[in-house]
Amino acid sequence: MTELATEETTLNLNSCIRIGSIISSNSHLDYVVEVLKDRDCDRPPELHEREFGQPVFIKKDVNGTKHAIMGVIYDSKLVDPDQGRTGPRLAQDDQERFTPGYIEERTTLVGVALLGTAVITDDQSITDPTHQMPRWTLEIDDTVYHCPDEMILSFHTVDEQLQLAYLDRLVEIAGDLGAEIAMTVIDRLRRLLAEDDPNQRVLNVVEQNVQWQAHEQRGMI
Amino acid sequence: MSGQPTIVGTVAGPGDDPNEFVFITPAEKPIKTGEFITYSVSVDGDDRSVFARVTNRELIRGLPEGYLADPAVSPDTVATTLGVPTEDTELYRLTATVIGYYNTEMTTFANPRQLPAPGTPLSIAPDRQLETILPNLGCETDNMDVTELDGVAHIGWLLNRSPKATNIHLPIEEFASTHLAILASTGSGKSFTASVLVEEMMRSSSRASLLVFDPHGEYTTLADMQGHEMFQGEDGYEPDVVYYDSERLRVRISELNLGDVMAVLDNPSNRMQERLSTGWRSMQQQDSRTWDINDLIDRMEQLYGEDDASVGALEWRLRRSIGENDLFHPEDNVPLGEIVGPGQCTVLQMDTLDRRNQQLITTVLLRRLYRERLNDVRERDTAIEYPIFSLFEEGHRFAPASGDALSLGIMRTITSEGRKFGFGLGIISQRPSKIDQDVLSQCGTQISMQIQNPNDQDAIEKSVEAAGEDIFRELPGLTPGQAIVSGDAMNTPALIQVRDRRTRHGAESLSVVEKWHDAYEQQQREPTHSETADFGGGESTGMQNLN
Numbered sequence: 001m002t003e004l005a006t007e008e009t010t011l012n013l014n015s016c017i018r019i020g021s022i023i024s025s026n027s028h029l030d031y032v033v034e035v036l037k038d039r040d041c042d043r044p045p046e047l048h049e050r051e052f053g054q055p056v057f058i059k060k061d062v063n064g065t066k067h068a069i070m071g072v073i074y075d076s077k078l079v080d081p082d083q084g085r086t087g088p089r090l091a092q093d094d095q096e097r098f099t100p101g102y103i104e105e106r107t108t109l110v111g112v113a114l115l116g117t118a119v120i121t122d123d124q125s126i127t128d129p130t131h132q133m134p135r136w137t138l139e140i141d142d143t144v145y146h147c148p149d150e151m152i153l154s155f156h157t158v159d160e161q162l163q164l165a166y167l168d169r170l171v172e173i174a175g176d177l178g179a180e181i182a183m184t185v186i187d188r189l190r191r192l193l194a195e196d197d198p199n200q201r202v203l204n205v206v207e208q209n210v211q212w213q214a215h216e217q218r219g220m221i
Numbered sequence: 222m223s224g225q226p227t228i229v230g231t232v233a234g235p236g237d238d239p240n241e242f243v244f245i246t247p248a249e250k251p252i253k254t255g256e257f258i259t260y261s262v263s264v265d266g267d268d269r270s271v272f273a274r275v276t277n278r279e280l281i282r283g284l285p286e287g288y289l290a291d292p293a294v295s296p297d298t299v300a301t302t303l304g305v306p307t308e309d310t311e312l313y314r315l316t317a318t319v320i321g322y323y324n325t326e327m328t329t330f331a332n333p334r335q336l337p338a339p340g341t342p343l344s345i346a347p348d349r350q351l352e353t354i355l356p357n358l359g360c361e362t363d364n365m366d367v368t369e370l371d372g373v374a375h376i377g378w379l380l381n382r383s384p385k386a387t388n389i390h391l392p393i394e395e396f397a398s399t400h401l402a403i404l405a406s407t408g409s410g411k412s413f414t415a416s417v418l419v420e421e422m423m424r425s426s427s428r429a430s431l432l433v434f435d436p437h438g439e440y441t442t443l444a445d446m447q448g449h450e451m452f453q454g455e456d457g458y459e460p461d462v463v464y465y466d467s468e469r470l471r472v473r474i475s476e477l478n479l480g481d482v483m484a485v486l487d488n489p490s491n492r493m494q495e496r497l498s499t500g501w502r503s504m505q506q507q508d509s510r511t512w513d514i515n516d517l518i519d520r521m522e523q524l525y526g527e528d529d530a531s532v533g534a535l536e537w538r539l540r541r542s543i544g545e546n547d548l549f550h551p552e553d554n555v556p557l558g559e560i561v562g563p564g565q566c567t568v569l570q571m572d573t574l575d576r577r578n579q580q581l582i583t584t585v586l587l588r589r590l591y592r593e594r595l596n597d598v599r600e601r602d603t604a605i606e607y608p609i610f611s612l613f614e615e616g617h618r619f620a621p622a623s624g625d626a627l628s629l630g631i632m633r634t635i636t637s638e639g640r641k642f643g644f645g646l647g648i649i650s651q652r653p654s655k656i657d658q659d660v661l662s663q664c665g666t667q668i669s670m671q672i673q674n675p676n677d678q679d680a681i682e683k684s685v686e687a688a689g690e691d692i693f694r695e696l697p698g699l700t701p702g703q704a705i706v707s708g709d710a711m712n713t714p715a716l717i718q719v720r721d722r723r724t725r726h727g728a729e730s731l732s733v734v735e736k737w738h739d740a741y742e743q744q745q746r747e748p749t750h751s752e753t754a755d756f757g758g759g760e761s762t763g764m765q766n767l768n
Contacts, residue, residue, distance in 0.1 A: 201293055
């Protein structure tokens with residue numbers, strides 16, 4: 001494994017892996033995404049590319065400007081419509097291919113919490129990141145992309161300082177897993193930063209705070 | 222003050238004490254504890270400005286302590302990272318104690334007995350108003366130029382305000398008649414403060430008659446007042462600073478009373494005491510005031526016979542304690558007319574006398590001065606027709622709590638009665654706990670400076686009537702030159718910075734290292750001090766001293 005890629009120009013939002021598409025939402029900031037499977041596309045996301053804590057983005061044209069709506073996978077759910085049923089079902093006669101429903105209809109859903117937005121530049125990288133709540137609503141079937149490391153770092157650097165200003169909102173949306181998602185995001189950022197980066201210490205303090213509060217709330221302290 | 226006063230906070234509600242209320246200020250209005258604030262309240266139909274003192278300040282909204290986990294990371298950085306606002310976000314909850322509104326008829330503070338309603342705006346009390354009403358100047362308005370008043374001593378300015386913004390002028394009349402105590406540990410500016418007051422009292426507007434009992438010779442620079450234009454009056458007045466060194470301090474033997482003599486003798490037996498008291502009384506009854514020890518012994522021998530063993534023993538003791546002591550003289554006495562006078566400040570330099578003699582001379586002088594003041598008030602012949610004020614440096618030497626000083630009795634008398642006779646005392650000490658409580662509690666005005674010893678802090682609290690005031694919690698934290706002024710001269714205690722002296726300060730600490738350096742260099746330059754080698758052949762010429 002190489003360390004953080006130094007050539008930032010490698011970031012190209014057009015070549016990002018698709019993770020899935022939006023199928024519903026729980027709130028303005030909380031969306032449900034169906035993960036792409038083998039048969040849905042040429043290159044479905046691998047397990048580690050859609051793991052808990054993976055940042056994602058959705059492209060949106062707003063008033064002529066391309067925006068990346070940033071989010072993070074904070075939850076997952078397995079759906080099997082046949083759960084509880086036994087035995088095969090009959091396929092329709094006129095079907096071209098025999099596709100047993102119980103295989104086809106099993107899906108993995110992931111929850112995506114929105115973090116903020118950034119403007120997509122002409123050279124397919126991002127600029128002007130903001131951790132304010134995105135004002136625009138996403139649509140059903142919007143494609144959710146895997147967020148590459150360079151983009152993660154770029155989104156978290158505001159005015160040359162590391163920022164996680166969405167953290168309180170994220171913890172709120174993630175509910176029971178609030179502390180874990182916060183810690184996973186921090187951990188990911190820590191791996192992206194150089195070891196002697198002064199922001200590492202800031203991350204330590206933030207992580208300590210989150211951990212302490214979680215332990216306190218859960219009655220450990 | 223011009224324009225509207227700036228609003229600095231808003232009342233939130235009542236506090237724990239009946240006179241306390243709580244108010245909220247944002248971070249950009251920094252209000253220190255001890256600050257005077259004011260609000261308007263309607264008392265009997267009139268709008269009154271009520272004053273209150275801020276006693277406590279606590280943060281009620283600010284960055285969590287968890288943000289301070291790493292000293293290398295500033296909490297602001299953590300806050301920025303988390304998107305938490307950092308600019309002017311702190312909110313402070315302050316507690317204030319109501320002092321009252323200034324009652325122009327009573328010329329002091331009156332408590333409105335009602336706390337400000339929640340939401341009442343609060344502003345910082347204007348400088349000029351505080352100058353008028355904090356000291357007990359008896360002004361009939363709450364806003365005037367107090368420098369125009371006569372008989373005020375500019376001691377310094379309020380510590381919480383910028384330097385020289387709110388000047389405090391003490392009424393000299395008040396502290397000079399009801400006595401003054403300056404209490405502070407060594408090096409925190411006792412004699413400095415005393416000198417500032419001396420300077421003020423010697424100005425043309427006051428022309429005091431001052432007597433300084435100076436056991437350490439710390440007041441040598443007061444002479445600078447002479448010829449200093451600050452102190453000159455339009456009518457040609459100039460303060461007269463007289464130094465009286467111990468060579469000139471004499472006690473006429475006949476001025477001693479029996480108690481004094483008993484105190485200086487070594488353990489006289491009962492029989493000796495009886496012989497002495499009879500003899501002494503007999504000598505006092507005669508017209509001549511210029512007798513000596515020999516006359517006294519002759520008189521006792523007449524009374525008890527020449528062979529009386531007790532008289533013999535007394536003779537030896539009297540000669541040793543009185544006859545051989547240069548302080549006592551059959552005729553010489555310190556002329557009162559020389560040591561006191563209006564516009565005269567006399568410094569009695571007692572640094573070469575031992576403690577017993579310092580107490581003796583003080584006792585006798587005070588007794589004589591008090592007698593003259595008594596005569597003046599009773600309209601009898603007197604040498605001193607004007608009030609006097611005496612300052613006692615190292616006051617615990619003259620009025621010790623242990624009771625072990627001749628001067629204690631007269632000091633007690635003067636502090637309790639002196640007011641009526643125009644005789645004021647100023648006690649300066651670094652050990653308030655070692656001063657006689659009767660004396661200390663009679664000092665109506667107190668200037669308390671930095672004191673760390675808990676016993677001494679207790680002593681101040683016990684003796685200062687305004688004790689219990691939160692302001693005295695500041696005592697250990699004061700730095701040199703800062704003081705709490707309380708008592709008769711003030712309408713409410715205030716924390717002040719003592720002003721600079723106009724004359725030089727003479728009681729600086731010795732610069733020890735520098736002195737060692739100088740002494741070493743001098744020794745190097747003087748080869749005569751080197752020791753010749755002793756080869757055992759003859760007498761050593763060395764510096765050895767086996768004593």
